[in-house]
Amino acid sequence: MSAAGLRVEGVTWAPSRKCPLLLHETSFDVPAGQTLGVVGPNGAGKTTLLRLIYGFNRPFTGQVSVGGQSLSTLAPRAVARMVAAVLQEQPTDFALSVREIVALGRVPHRLGFATLGNRDEEVIAAALDRMDLHGMAHRSLSTLSGGERQRVMVARALAQEPQVLVLDEPTNHLDIRHQLEVLQLIRDLDLTIITSLHDLNLAADICDQILVLCNGHMMAVGTPQDVLSDRLVSKTFMVQARLEELSLSRKSHFSFQLPN
Incomplete structure (x- = not known):
């Protein structure tokens, strides 16, 4: 895995052309290897922005680029090789083992129904190790706690070997120990990371930049020291x-x- 810079240029989005915008014009740059924290109250547009970054939705206007390539010009499989996402919504009814779910992260790198190769097996094993999952690799996802499922989804994203990792509230459902492990992972990974967070103190501690959203509008973007002022946070x-x-x-x- 190696990081690539992310550029978001003038993106907007709404459910349809007849609906009001849920995200108004938003632009920012994240240098390769940096972490951007997206903060704001419920309904601010955080999830909408993340969906544009990992390619679930396409912007009405503007573009999202990774390493200088516009995602709108790429096939979904190519986007998945560049950007991985870990979402708040976690499946609970997968009839798959932990290892099988992590192996799904290799799908964008395989052709057709090709079987896993030696390289795939190495990447899967490394992702399981990184998230301390080897001891439960053969367990069904439905038998795991919410925090354990979250770790499985992070491992699956790492198995994609992305250049940009999107994390939507990554510490939700985690106990204190595994919250700390995920935060340490964010610090250690050589990836460009975009993460939404509710905890402003946590965001200020682990993020290189902070983007503040409110009612679909970008209020500010910059270093935590420059952005997180009493006045802006209160407003x-x-x-x-x-x-x-x-x-x-x-x-x-x-x-x-x-x-x-």
């Missing part, structure tokens, strides 16, 4: 936000309360 989330410095770690931390 976007309709709370009273206060940025404080923790005395021991010297890190900044948001506290929140409802407006008077």
Whole structure:
């Protein structure tokens, strides 16, 4: 796996031409290997934007490019070799084992009904190792907890060997230990990562850039230090936000309360 830069240029989207836009004109660049956190209240357009990035929807206007290639010019299989996604919605009724699900990540790299080769087997084993899944490789997905299923879906995405990894709320359903493992994975992977997060303090800690959305509009994009101000966070989330410095770690931390 190797990272590639992501460019989003003037994208907009709505369910149909007759519907109001759910995402208004949005543009940003993410250099190869960096992590962009997408934050905003419910209904802000975060999932809509992610779907454009991993090719589930095509933008009404503008384009999404990976490594200088516009995704709209590529076949779905080619897009899947460049961008992988881990979504919040997790299947629970797969009649497949963990290993078989992770192996699905190799489908974009195979021709027709070709069997798995040595290279595929190595990639699958590495993805299982990375997410600490070898001990449950032969278990059915339906027998796993929500957190374990989340780890399986991350492993499947890694098996795609993408250049860009999209994570929609990756720490949902995870216990504290596996939250920390996923966050460490984000830091360690040599990939360009786009992740939506609800926790602003977490986003500020692990992301190189932050994109703030509200009601389908891009409010700001830039480094956490430049973007996450008391004023912008309070306006976007309709709370009273206060940025404080923790005395021991010297890190900044948001506290929140409802407006008077």
